[in-house]
Amino acid sequence: MTRAISLHGVSKTYARSTPAVERFSLDIRPGEFVVLLGPSGCGKSTVLRMIAGLEDITGGELLLDGEYANDVPPRERGMAMVFQNFALFPNMTSRDNIGFPLKLENPHQDNSARIEATARMLGIDDTLDCFPSRLSGGERQRVAMGRAISRCPSVFLMDEPLSNLDAKLRNRLRAEIAKLTGDLGVTTVYVTHDQAEAMSLGDRVAVMRAGVLQQVSTPREVYALPANVFVAAFVGTPRINLLQAVVHAPLEGRMWIDLGRQRLPLPEPLSHDHQLLRIQQGLRIIVGLRSEAARIAPPSQARPGEVPLTGVVEHVEYQGHEVLVHLNTGSHPAVVPLLESARPRRSRRSRGPGVLARIKERATVRATAPTATIDGSEAEAPGACTQDRATITVGDLVVRTGPDLRLRTGAQIPVLVDLARLYVFDHHGRRICPVPTESPGVHG
Numbered sequence: 001m002t003r004a005i006s007l008h009g010v011s012k013t014y015a016r017s018t019p020a021v022e023r024f025s026l027d028i029r030p031g032e033f034v035v036l037l038g039p040s041g042c043g044k045s046t047v048l049r050m051i052a053g054l055e056d057i058t059g060g061e062l063l064l065d066g067e068y069a070n071d072v073p074p075r076e077r078g079m080a081m082v083f084q085n086f087a088l089f090p091n092m093t094s095r096d097n098i099g100f101p102l103k104l105e106n107p108h109q110d111n112s113a114r115i116e117a118t119a120r121m122l123g124i125d126d127t128l129d130c131f132p133s134r135l136s137g138g139e140r141q142r143v144a145m146g147r148a149i150s151r152c153p154s155v156f157l158m159d160e161p162l163s164n165l166d167a168k169l170r171n172r173l174r175a176e177i178a179k180l181t182g183d184l185g186v187t188t189v190y191v192t193h194d195q196a197e198a199m200s201l202g203d204r205v206a207v208m209r210a211g212v213l214q215q216v217s218t219p220r221e222v223y224a225l226p227a228n229v230f231v232a233a234f235v236g237t238p239r240i241n242l243l244q245a246v247v248h249a250p251l252e253g254r255m256w257i258d259l260g261r262q263r264l265p266l267p268e269p270l271s272h273d274h275q276l277l278r279i280q281q282g283l284r285i286i287v288g289l290r291s292e293a294a295r296i297a298p299p300s301q302a303r304p305g306e307v308p309l310t311g312v313v314e315h316v317e318y319q320g321h322e323v324l325v326h327l328n329t330g331s332h333p334a335v336v337p338l339l340e341s342a343r344p345r346r347s348r349r350s351r352g353p354g355v356l357a358r359i360k361e362r363a364t365v366r367a368t369a370p371t372a373t374i375d376g377s378e379a380e381a382p383g384a385c386t387q388d389r390a391t392i393t394v395g396d397l398v399v400r401t402g403p404d405l406r407l408r409t410g411a412q413i414p415v416l417v418d419l420a421r422l423y424v425f426d427h428h429g430r431r432i433c434p435v436p437t438e439s440p441g442v443h444g
């Protein structure tokens with residue numbers, strides 16, 4: 001059995017604090033795999049816990065298969081949760097851990113066949129008689145999942161189930177979870193702050209920021225058509241390049257985007273999306289360039305739609321199969337607040353910055369000043385953004401290239417930018433290019 005979950009304008013406010021979740025609306029179809037993605041503290045687990053019934057809903061409605069369910073006790077929701085910390089009973093074997101919920105339901109029933117079938121499905125049938133202390137992290141997490149599966153729940157709720165595992169195991173289990181939930185056809189809501197995990201697992205990804213849903217779309221659409229600059233910056237590796245810019249649209253002659261020291265002339269005839277940038281004339285905008293939108297090549301090799309820039313190599317990041325080249329093009333990066341942590345951690349700040357924070361802060365001021373922030377937080381001092389990965393990036397443009405190209409730090413090199421892949425965000429951070437066609441699934 002599988003079920004539909006609907007959240008209509010759901011909010012949660014803990015005592016004496018700002019809302020952890022605000023007017024969250026999402027309809028999850030039966031059998032769908034939806035990932036809640038966002039930085040630490042943005043309210044993902046709170047949404048999950050409200051679906052599970054472990055947290056009271058302050059406002060709004062939860063519907064299960066169309067029925068009002070705000071007050072349905074957790075036991076009656078037919079849901080199973082898998083957490084980050086595997087929480088197995090240390091004095092029970094894998095067999096007993098997996099069978100525990102079944103035993104609670106019916107103490108006299110023989111559940112061996114069901115337990116063994118579950119263990120086979122998870123590839124842990126040879127560890128059924130082991131205690132948790134004898135299992136690897138991955139095996140323990142499989143047992144925890146086995147315990148969730150054995151009850152044949154109608155919904156899986158998974159809260160960062162892989163974050164305690166090493167990267168290799170995480171990747172393997174990620175694929176297994178996708179297959180398993182697909183085979184079982186059970187509605188799954190999965191919480192993570194890891195965008196790669198979200199993109200590889202979800203039928204749809206719901207991106208949250210500071211308690212508010214930003215966008216819910218397929219992984220492909222979240223990447224290709226981010227609703228705003230926060231989503232664009234949160235999704236994708238390496239992070240999208242975001243530069244402060246101004247549109248120039250003279251009555252006669254070519255339109256261009258001023259990046260400060262260099263400019264991007266818009267190719268003519270203007271595309272529909274570029275034509276609509278005319279109304280931004282003179283306004284502050286943010287240009288977004290994913291690493292695939294720029295390549296290292298001389299102007300003579302420009303293809304239609306590509307325009308040249310130059311940059312000084314600041315840092316070369318060797319990745320094996322590719323190299324990330326950090327360039328200084330003389331542009332000013334735009335800073336997106338709350339990318340790493342949705343809410344300022346007051347207790348840490350009140351203790352004053354540590355040595356590392358002070359070094360980062362100095363690097364930030366040097367690397368990014370002057371900075372623009374988005375969404376009305378212009379008043380923040382640069383130091384307030386030191387937790388943002390973007391602020392400690394060396395250079396202002398990261399370009400991908402093959403592993404064989406040898407580049408010297410300090411060298412000036414030519415870059416071609418493909419303006420068909422240009423993103424533009426207005427000063428509130430909303431995407432204006434490509435022009436949004438509709439706004440279903442886009443909030444705020």
Ligand SMILES: Nc1ncnc2c1ncn2[C@@H]1O[C@H](COP(=O)(O)OP(=O)(O)OP(=O)(O)O)[C@@H](O)[C@H]1O
Pocket residue numbers: 014015017020038039040041042043044045046047193343
């Ligand atoms: N029991 C609680 N009492 C008060 N505040 C809480 C409680 N639980 C969570 N919060 C606050 O609600 C906000 C959202 O927390 P939540 O755990 O849902 O975020 P999250 O996105 O899941 O973060 P993480 O990825 O770090 O688990 C945070 O500011 C958190 O401090």
